[in-house]
Amino acid sequence: MCIVIGRSESSIVTGTRTPTALRAHEGLPDKRPPGVERLSWNPTQYLKFGDLRLRPAIDLLSRVSIESPKHIIDLGCGTGMVSAVLRERWPDARIVGVDDSPEMLAKAREQISGVEWIEADVESWAPDEPPDLIVSNAVLHWLDRHAELIPRLLSTLRAGGVLAIQMPKNFAAPSHTCITHAVNSRPWRELLEPLTRPDPVASPAQYHALLSSSAVAVDVWEIEYYQVLEGNSPVVEWTSGTILRPLLNALQDTERTEFLRIYERCIEGAYPQGPGGTTLFPFKRLFLVAQV
């Protein structure tokens, strides 16, 4: 077994709180606040940074050495960007994309052929036959109870099968702390606070321990991507496609404008535009690959 912690300083612990993802393990409350359960997705907004969002998936798959998997699951497939890569690498495999967003699945169906699409909640989904490979790129940080979910996913694999997971690990970054700042800035706090998402991602060491209890080989690493974004307020554009959505949806028009003004001012201080008009947006991600 190996554990590789790469290229990042604050790699082991993100804060003093136990991430919600692993709280269930300790018998603590693990329910998500109302409104955080289902995030409605906008495929167009999400795909604005398609290339940058796909790169970690390629890095994840580069560590999957399984030869010729017959049955592959793209768990939380979204618009199918990763399914298309899987399709290209293993053209003879049965590939199934699972997601609970009808909007994202509609885009996937429109763009990619040769993949079966299933609308289902990852929490309750189970494969109809044991997969050789389950890939989950940028999904599981939307779910809690990792201590139950991850062993369950491992248990569905065929012997020798692989589970490959990538999750953003950036809840301590200004892109997220500026949300807390904006939420706390006005009377909307009471409305918005229950919609914010506490850090759901545990430390690399915790996942290593969790995976090692049922896998024969475990590979854990982090990468911090120094993403170069173009345009005005690109970090706000980025988070508008993901974590900001439930908050913006909850506000009336004038409040939304004011909220975005406060958030944007905080973001511009943290991620200033460079001389060429580009903005550097560092983004840390955690990678887990386990073979049973």
Ligand SMILES: C[S@@+](CC[C@H](N)C(=O)[O-])C[C@H]1O[C@@H](n2cnc3c(N)ncnc32)[C@H](O)[C@@H]1O
């Ligand atoms: C950030 S997108 C990633 C999409 C895709 N994996 C990719 O890399 O482009 C997250 C996806 O996870 C899906 N998702 C989040 N929670 C889910 C759940 N409980 N069950 C199924 N899908 C879920 C969302 O609908 C969304 O399509």
